[in-house]
Amino acid sequence: MNSKINILLIEDDKSINTFITTSLCGNGYRVITALTGKEGVSLAASLCPDVILLDLGLPDIDGCDVLKQLRSWSSISVIVISARTKEQDKVTALDLGADDYITKPFGTAELMARIRTSLRHSRTAAPDKVYKAAGLEIYFERRMIYVHGEEVHLTHVEYQLLSLLAENSGKVLTYKFIMNSIWGPYMDSNNQILRVNMANIRRKIEKNPAQPQYVFTEIGIGYRMRENENI
Numbered sequence: 001m002n003s004k005i006n007i008l009l010i011e012d013d014k015s016i017n018t019f020i021t022t023s024l025c026g027n028g029y030r031v032i033t034a035l036t037g038k039e040g041v042s043l044a045a046s047l048c049p050d051v052i053l054l055d056l057g058l059p060d061i062d063g064c065d066v067l068k069q070l071r072s073w074s075s076i077s078v079i080v081i082s083a084r085t086k087e088q089d090k091v092t093a094l095d096l097g098a099d100d101y102i103t104k105p106f107g108t109a110e111l112m113a114r115i116r117t118s119l120r121h122s123r124t125a126a127p128d129k130v131y132k133a134a135g136l137e138i139y140f141e142r143r144m145i146y147v148h149g150e151e152v153h154l155t156h157v158e159y160q161l162l163s164l165l166a167e168n169s170g171k172v173l174t175y176k177f178i179m180n181s182i183w184g185p186y187m188d189s190n191n192q193i194l195r196v197n198m199a200n201i202r203r204k205i206e207k208n209p210a211q212p213q214y215v216f217t218e219i220g221i222g223y224r225m226r227e228n229e230n231i
């Protein structure tokens with residue numbers, strides 16, 4: 001079923017390269033590898049892969065610059081795979097348009113799950129009309145929200161925020177991206193207004209707001225909404 005899915009792996013470390021290629025091929029994906037950023041960019045252009053796995057520490061160009069170049073002409077799913085664990089590195093990559101970020105070392109199961117998620121996103125370019133997961137239902141056209149069958153009333157901003165996350169479920173959205181999308185680029189860069197609204201949403205939809213099961217905090221980075229099961 002996955003036989004026609006092409007994955008471009010841009011990674012200079014030969015042992016990681018082999019490990020990832022072996023596990024991807026074992027799962028039925030076709031893999032093309034590039035050992036440098038330059039090679040990666042040109043293969044991306046000529047082959048138009050379904051997903052790109054991008055290492056940040058490359059010998060010729062920094063992975064972030066590769067990402068910038070890719071994003072100037074392409075919306076192919078890019079999952080960053082990197083040993084850089086600092087929050088700022090993740091935020092930078094996500095702000096530059098990466099779809100996801102996995103920190104090395106990672107296991108095969110995690111990698112496969114992230115690839116499936118990004119493939120699902122690229123195939124459902126039109127926003128889903130309904131979000132459903134673990135008892136939470138959002139009907140975008142009617143702007144109605146239910147938790148275990150009970151209707152929940154959100155303010156206008158709370159609704160915009162929750163639906164933005166739901167439409168991108170499974171993906172980390174950075175604070176900056178969310179602030180820009182909802183309040184525009186001229187808003188104060190501190191995230192207080194976002195945190196207050198998120199706390200209100202959680203009070204309304206989560207059973208225990210301290211241990212959320214719908215909207216997860218990626219500390220120092222942003223929020224990730226539980227994957228939509230209605231796809």
Ligand code: CA
Nearest residue numbers: 012055057058
């Ligand atoms: Ca590297």
